[in-house]
Amino acid sequence: MPDIALMQNEKIISRRKPSILIQKTFVTGVAFIGLSIIFFIIGLVYRSYNFQFSFISTYTGINFGLFDSLPLIPIVLDIIALIELLHAELSVYFRDYIITNYRIIDQHGILSKDANIILANRISDISIDRTFADRILGLGRIVLRMEEVNKPEIRLIGIRDVESFQNDILKLISKDNKS
Structure with a gap:
């Protein structure tokens, strides 16, 4: 980040950046990674089960399995976590x-x-x-x-x-x- 415009005879005594650990988006990103790990483990354990949402299929005619979408859930959660962690890193990097x-x-x-x-x-x-x-x-x-x-x-x-x-x-x- 470029230096600020200093006044005449002004010197920088100390410059600090805040820690990323205190950022709410960092904590949110870590939480999404934890959820991703949980859904990945659930997907490994319940791979052979096929629960159906029959109440949805009676109204819409669409029938899908609950655990058929489990491999996709960790990927989506990881993408959200990556966005949150990137936001936290950028907000710390650009603050002095x-x-x-x-x-x-x-x-x-x-x-x-x-x-x-x-x-x-x-x-x-x-x-x-x-x-x-x-x-x-x-x-x-x-x-x-x-x-x-x-x-x-x-x-x-x-x-x-x-x-x-x-x-x-x-x-x-x-x-x-x-x-």
């Missing part, structure tokens, strides 16, 4: 959390680039939010609150080694407050 010596930038987007820019002197509070799953995966999210009351808080999610990233932001804020 950047700390410069003046501001914090959350830049994201594939075709169009969006950026949330937070000036260091506008931050009133910074905190770490970690769920149980985040702690197991070694991840966390940083919540930045602005001085203005009507400004929403900004969440930087899926950050590995969240404490060091928070320390980088705190150094930036304390340096900005001294000057």
Whole structure:
């Protein structure tokens, strides 16, 4: 991803990408792979059985076996899983959390680039939010609150080694407050 336009005398202090493990589409893709494995095993076990949907055939005249379609189900689930995993990977690849010596930038987007820019002197509070799953995966999210009351808080999610990233932001804020 190309660098953002830096101001005069501005340097990048830290650049991070969120973890793919925290993405909902990644979890969905893994779940579809699990379902695919289950249907593949069911297809191997029940290959010789031929259950019929007779109630459908009485209304439509079409008669098909339930387990005749089992080889197709894992293929469809794998295609869906591949799409979900690709979406998760692309959304992580095209997202950057950047700390410069003046501001914090959350830049994201594939075709169009969006950026949330937070000036260091506008931050009133910074905190770490970690769920149980985040702690197991070694991840966390940083919540930045602005001085203005009507400004929403900004969440930087899926950050590995969240404490060091928070320390980088705190150094930036304390340096900005001294000057």
